[in-house]
Amino acid sequence: MTFASLGLIDALQSTLDTLGYKTPTPVQARAIPAVLAGRDLMAAAQTGTGKTAGFALPLLQRLTMEGPQVASNSVRVLVLVPTRELAEQVYESFCDYGSSLPLRMAVAYGGISINPQMMKLRKGLDVLVATPGRLLDLQSQNAVKFDQLQTLVLDEADRMLDLGFSRELDAIMATLPKRRQTLLFSATFSDAIRTLAKGLLNDPLSIEVSPRNTTVKSVKQWMIPVDKKRKAELFCHLLKKRRWGQVLVFVKTRKGVDELVDTLIAKGTKADAIHGDKPQPARLRALNSFKAGEIQILVATDVAARGLDIDDLPQVVNFDLPTVAEDYIHRIGRTGRAGATGEAISIVCADEVELLAAIEILTKNTLQRIEEPGFEAEHRVPVTNTAGQVLKKPKKLKKPKVFTNLVAKTPIKTKVKNPANNNGGRNAGNGKRKV
Incomplete structure (x- = not known):
């Protein structure tokens, strides 16, 4: 199969040749004809499989082939x-794919x-890529009108429809024309999200090019148990x-991110951070420096779990496990992209066993455990399985009690006799111990 066989115009095919795109991925092969036909779509595919091109290419073609010219402050594709x-990554993709087309695009x-x-x-604008808060x-x-809106795309739709965005989305949806094409793309869709999404779509075509909530096979996954205080x-x-x-x-909290960066810099390692408290210019500088x-x-x-497209990234490390199991899939999807191989290593402490179990249930994969010599956990991480069962409860390694020889003043190990075998404990106060 070729991009030409999907019905793309010569201008787009020429651009794809320049970009080195040879054959469409499975999600592109199924999504492009459907979007060109004007269908509503709900598409699920693993990260790194070309979902952005799956909607950007056909939308750029429709905008080029269909009128009318966009009016002031209006948007045709949102x-x-x-x-x-x-937002930056998707906008850059639209600009790359549409570099030879007479279209106006922006990001907000x-x-x-x-x-x-x-x-x-x-x-x-023909295309506006935006986050909900700035759009509002x-x-x-x-500054923006939707009288001419033809298509709405929700990228990473599971997160967009999550509770954290529901209020903003409700406010936005109320201003959009009811007659429109709606496309939902993501790597993961929970049952609750699917039910909610159906209210936004009209006779949608559902595309799943891989089992739901699965991870990319080219990424080797394993975990190392360790005590929380020794993670860094x-x-x-x-x-x-x-x-x-x-x-x-990936670190769970903003404070944790900054602490790890400070530790690395103090050891002479070049490191930088991305999190919600960082101003956007600083976040972009950090990302660009990493890419370079x-x-x-x-x-x-997890602000970076979605939207970071980095060529040939060999390792992703979960310093902390995500609180939302689906984010694990997006995190490790930053490596092993476009057919490359990669590693995803999780550093796990006993407190995270429920998060670990949730990930293994979601992905139907029990992470291989590899102990690191010298870092064996004192608080043992329970053994789990993909059924969500905790097979072994965590135990703190007990140290033997130590008493002091009053004459030699040297510690000696002792074993206290069980009171249950000492006449019910009646002789427990006689001051004698067996050594």
Whole structure:
């Protein structure tokens, strides 16, 4: 199968040849004809399989072939995404694919000045890629209109429809024309999300090119149990021992991200951070420096689990497990992209056993455990399986009680006689101990 056989125009085919695209991926092969035909779509596919091209290419063709010309402050295609980084990535993809087409495109997200975004909208846009919060800001200032909207795309739709975005989405949906094409793309769809999504779609075509909530087979996954207090020490040890090159590290909290970066820098490792408290210019600088190979370690919260497309990234490390199991799939999907291989290593402490079980249930895969010599956990991580069962409860390794020889003043190990075998404990206070 070729892109030409999918019905794409010569201008797009020429651009794809220049970009090195040879044959469509499974999700592209099924999605492109459906989008060209104007169908509503709900598409699930693993990360790194070309979902963005699956909707961007046919939409660019329809915008080129169909009128009318876009009016001032109006938008013909609206793409909503959950994070700033993903907004930039999707916008860049549209620009790359549509480089030879006479279309106007822009991206809008928070953390930077709204004025340049408003100026671009004044001329009208064929494609606007935006985060929900900034789009609502633009609407409140009458900077954007949807009278000419033809298509709405929710990229990473599971997160977009999650509770964290439901209020913003409700406000946005109320202003959109009811007659429109709606496309939902993501790597994961829970049953609850699927039910909610059906209310947004009209006779949708459902596409699943791989089993639901599965991880990419080209990514080797394993975990190392360790005590929570030794996670940073273990990571630095692994970095040196295994001679890792560039590593993307996911940490649960913003404070944790900054602490790990400070630790790495203090050891002479070039590292930077991405999280919600960082201003957008700083986040972009960190990402660009990582892509350029100027820094070795990029530490991030789940703001980076979606939207980071980094060529030939060999390792992803889960310093902390995600609180939402689906985010594990998106995290490790940053490596092993476009057919490449990669590693995903999780550093797990006993407190995270329920998160570990949730991930294994979702992915139907029990992570291989590899103990690191010298870092054996004192608080043992329970053994789990894909049925969500905890097979062994965590136990703290007990140290023998130590008493002091009053004469020699040296510690000696003792074993206390069980009171249950001592006449019910009646002689427990006689001051005698068996050594």
